[in-house]
Amino acid sequence: MSRTALVTGATSGFGLEIARRLVAAGHRVIAAGRRTDRLEALRDELGAEAICPLTLDVTDAGAVAGLPGALAEGWREVDILVNNAGLALGTTAAQDSDLAQWEQMVATNVLGLMRLTHAILPGMVARGRGDIVNLGSVAANYPYPGGNVYGATKAFVQQFTLGLKTDLAGTGVRVSDVQPGLVGGTEFSHVRFGGDDAKAGAPYADTTPMTAADVAEAVLWIIGLPAHVNVNRIELMPVVQGAGPFVVKRG
Numbered sequence: 001m002s003r004t005a006l007v008t009g010a011t012s013g014f015g016l017e018i019a020r021r022l023v024a025a026g027h028r029v030i031a032a033g034r035r036t037d038r039l040e041a042l043r044d045e046l047g048a049e050a051i052c053p054l055t056l057d058v059t060d061a062g063a064v065a066g067l068p069g070a071l072a073e074g075w076r077e078v079d080i081l082v083n084n085a086g087l088a089l090g091t092t093a094a095q096d097s098d099l100a101q102w103e104q105m106v107a108t109n110v111l112g113l114m115r116l117t118h119a120i121l122p123g124m125v126a127r128g129r130g131d132i133v134n135l136g137s138v139a140a141n142y143p144y145p146g147g148n149v150y151g152a153t154k155a156f157v158q159q160f161t162l163g164l165k166t167d168l169a170g171t172g173v174r175v176s177d178v179q180p181g182l183v184g185g186t187e188f189s190h191v192r193f194g195g196d197d198a199k200a201g202a203p204y205a206d207t208t209p210m211t212a213a214d215v216a217e218a219v220l221w222i223i224g225l226p227a228h229v230n231v232n233r234i235e236l237m238p239v240v241q242g243a244g245p246f247v248v249k250r251g
């Protein structure tokens, strides 16, 4: 059955791959992001029947509150919300960090995701069906140096997802938190390191990270499960990755 999905952060990385795979599976996608040219290119590539471009900054509370009413006619009943837009900024120790970067991560990863959910969820509950898939991270549960606020935003995503799951029990609406580890080939690291490509490439050097396709496959699997099954949380790591040691300063 063809369903209508709203994918935030569909201009790049996971969101773009998820949008492509949803369309390949027969669904229609409202592709959201700030870079309109990329959204329009996706519509031109996949067709106006399949892609509805939505220029949206998820930190714009007013714009998000206008959804789904502000969507084009015929696109207002969102069956699948993929809360994917997000970012990390820097890996600076908390004591040396830039407050504006912290605030941008919270505004996007926490408030943006929360507001999108608030706008779209009532329609899903009224229709008695729907899927919300949130992009969390392993950073929610495994702290690493300089991951301070980024990890905290993803911990919010994890707890918010579980809270939603509790409230939504019996409504027919499902909610999941997808928590990937190291994934290469997206703009995540480029954004994190402010466009410094040497720094951005270092986490992926001489190893085999996951890809956006791996994450998208998990998302498509989750929404394709029988209607009575809810994946609460799924953690994905490449085979080469593992949790790090505790930090112990000596001397």
Ligand code: NDP
Pocket: 008, 009, 010, 011, 012, 013, 014, 015, 032, 033, 034, 035, 056, 057, 058, 059, 084, 085, 086, 087, 088, 108, 135, 136, 137, 138, 179, 180, 181, 182, 183, 184, 186, 187, 188, 189, 191
């Ligand atoms: P990318 O940087 O490739 O994509 C991020 C997307 O988010 C872009 O499409 C960008 O669109 C969008 N975005 C960022 N800020 C805003 C905003 N204010 N309003 C609307 N859209 C916004 O990163 P990934 O695909 O790698 O990451 C996607 C998600 O997965 C993020 O939530 C990230 O935290 C998470 N994640 C990533 C991992 C990785 O290793 N890559 C691992 C675990 C989780 P635009 O700039 O056009 O607005």
Ligand code: 8X3
Pocket: 136, 137, 138, 139, 147, 180, 181, 182, 183
């Ligand atoms: C992205 C993965 O390990 O850089 O969420 O935090 S990590």
